[in-house]
Amino acid sequence: MSQQAVKIETKNGQGITIAAVINFPAGFDENQSYPTIVVSHPGGGVKEQTAGLYAKKLAEHGFVTIAYDASYQGESTGLPRQLENPYIRTEDVSSVIDYLTTLSYVDNNRIGAMGICAGAGYTANAAINDRRIKAIGTVSAVNIGQMFRNGWENTVKDADAIPYIQAGTDARTADASSDEFQTVPLAPMKEEDAPNEELRQAWEYYHTPRCEHPNAPGFATARSLTQIITYDAYNKAEAFLTQPVLAIAGSNAGSKWMSDDLVERAASSDKKLYVVDGANHMELYDGENYVNEAVSQLAPFFQEKL
Template sequence: MSENISIRTLNGYGTTLAAVINFPEGFDASKTYPAIVVSHPGGGVKEQAAGLYAGKLAEHGFVTVAYDASFQGASTGEPRQLENPHIRTEDVSAVVDYLTTLDYVDSSRIGAMGICAGAGYTANAAINDPRIKAVGTVSLVNIGQMFRNGWTNDVADADAAPLLAMGAEARTTDVQGKDNPFPLAPMREEDAPNEELRQAWEYYHTPRCEHPNAPGFMTTRSLSQIITYDAFHKAEAFLTQPLLVVAGSEAGSKWMSDDLFARAASKDKSFHVVEGSNHMELYDGEKEVAEAVSTLGPFFAGQLCPGQSSLPRTDHAGQHDRRRERKTAMAAWTPDELDRINAETYFTVGATLPDGTTPKTVDIWSVPVGNRIFIRSYNGTQGKWYGPALKTGRGRISAGGVDKPVRFVPVAPDDEETNQAVDASYLEKYADSEYSVTMSTEPVRRNTLEVVPEE
């Protein structure tokens, strides 16, 4: 279910954003939900990649919003097709502003993601706006870097000076009434220097994904703002939110994803490489998008829905005391089961997939805390079992002759009493291994699940 909405910005330019809000299956306005803002590529519109990802993330239980940038698509603002990176960054926060006004959105559980330049603007917004609690990027482009240094990072900063001059000249001729379009993707197939950028032409200018509101160019005057812009400015200090970077192994733009990942101050960051994919295939390739979403969904669920997978929670007085519920459930482990499980070094775990199957198992460490059992994912959402465990909350374990179906219940990062007890148990049980320290500190301790036997 989705609705067209309008979002009035307070960016000083008086623009109103045209947007689509998507609701999860079974949406109930009396409950509160986590939300995700999805930003489109430079030159794109909400009906393309941003809308695709927003729709698929709504299937994971989120309220999502895809929108057209100020001056673009169906949003208002003059001149048309202005690509001012500072305003595009402000647009992300404007959508967050809107979400905080909705009774059914939990304003403490808002994340953001973007594709291409939209991912760069999302990172920049998160640096400025701590209301954004988790950040995802797909085929990320730092638009300033791209125009300064080229698609594959082979141009020196100073060599971009002619583009600054071009932007300045366009400002002069704009006031004389001249049109000054500047391509954001090849306007003709023969202009593409390689197959990856030929696909960019194909995406914007053929039935593959063309849209009348996405002409594929910006105003040349935009160069005046873009050339000196750094979407990652001060990321080393202020991009502290959990971060998931998704990029194709064959993407010419991947170096910008590498740069953000290296510079971000976040202590909880992961990088998912889609093998064989280029930049454009992550826009609409069925297989590539499915892989990206299979990583983004559990990532946002883990960060925005601690202790709840990605399900909505009942509002206010109807909320459950989940901590008490977990402690009661753990009484189901018998003393004999606890002894046999805890005597083993390894714990075989398999997470149930959405289709009900449990095709793969892995051997990991487990630790006791009283009559409860806990596990952690060393690789976070990159762990092949951890993402499905977050999504379905179900699986199977075996250790010491005990073989049972179980529930996986995430432990909230701010539940220090439980997390400290789990830390101590890892340090004690696995004291002979140097990895015991890693398993008891951030970012791994954020990936804590309680293993609860099914009744």
């Protein structure tokens, strides 16, 4: 199986060039057309981490796959760095698809999308907006707005998140008169900051040799909070998310409620929640047995639906 690094000039008005890696299946023939899957990384992540892992494994099942860095992040361009604007993150999925439709070996009628963590939420939102996406898979789905509003385990009321909007508002004011942008962690920056074992693993994933990467600092611009808090990745899913949905979550994941919510809200008549017994949120990023179990569900799902 081979790979190709590509640069994608987006056409959505942001002037961003997205960096991506295409994975080709064994025996790839550019004169044939292939079902193709876009893979979106978690908030704070990059394509070299879990998104790249899932992209490689799905390519082994006959798909062309593409993992990419979000706008303003990784090897993609855009300032300020580490901006996590959820609307642009959603647009990134469609921008990658714009590019895929120009490739002769991509079957435009067989494009799917999957994502991990916040990338899964953005994937769902993209499918609501973009009918070129024929099926979606999610792993450890996070609706980033819900997570910031309601907490990791859905224990905070919406209205109690107003201080986060205020913090984002204050950061925008501070940014306006400074050369440095204020930041907010997307995963614990120090081990002692983690409130539980699951989020301790998030620190470990991003900040130790487990899976750290120099392009993944683990934080976002604080100004992003003014968009994140009111964002709903599943907005209008009840009407427009009609494509087949496979949501995969760990039985021990504090975030599982966001996968439950996606499956409940999706208008699709073809939707399923698959629970990986014993896995938490982070273990589905890179735990070999858990990832293989997830792929054992995703591969046949996309083979059937695309």
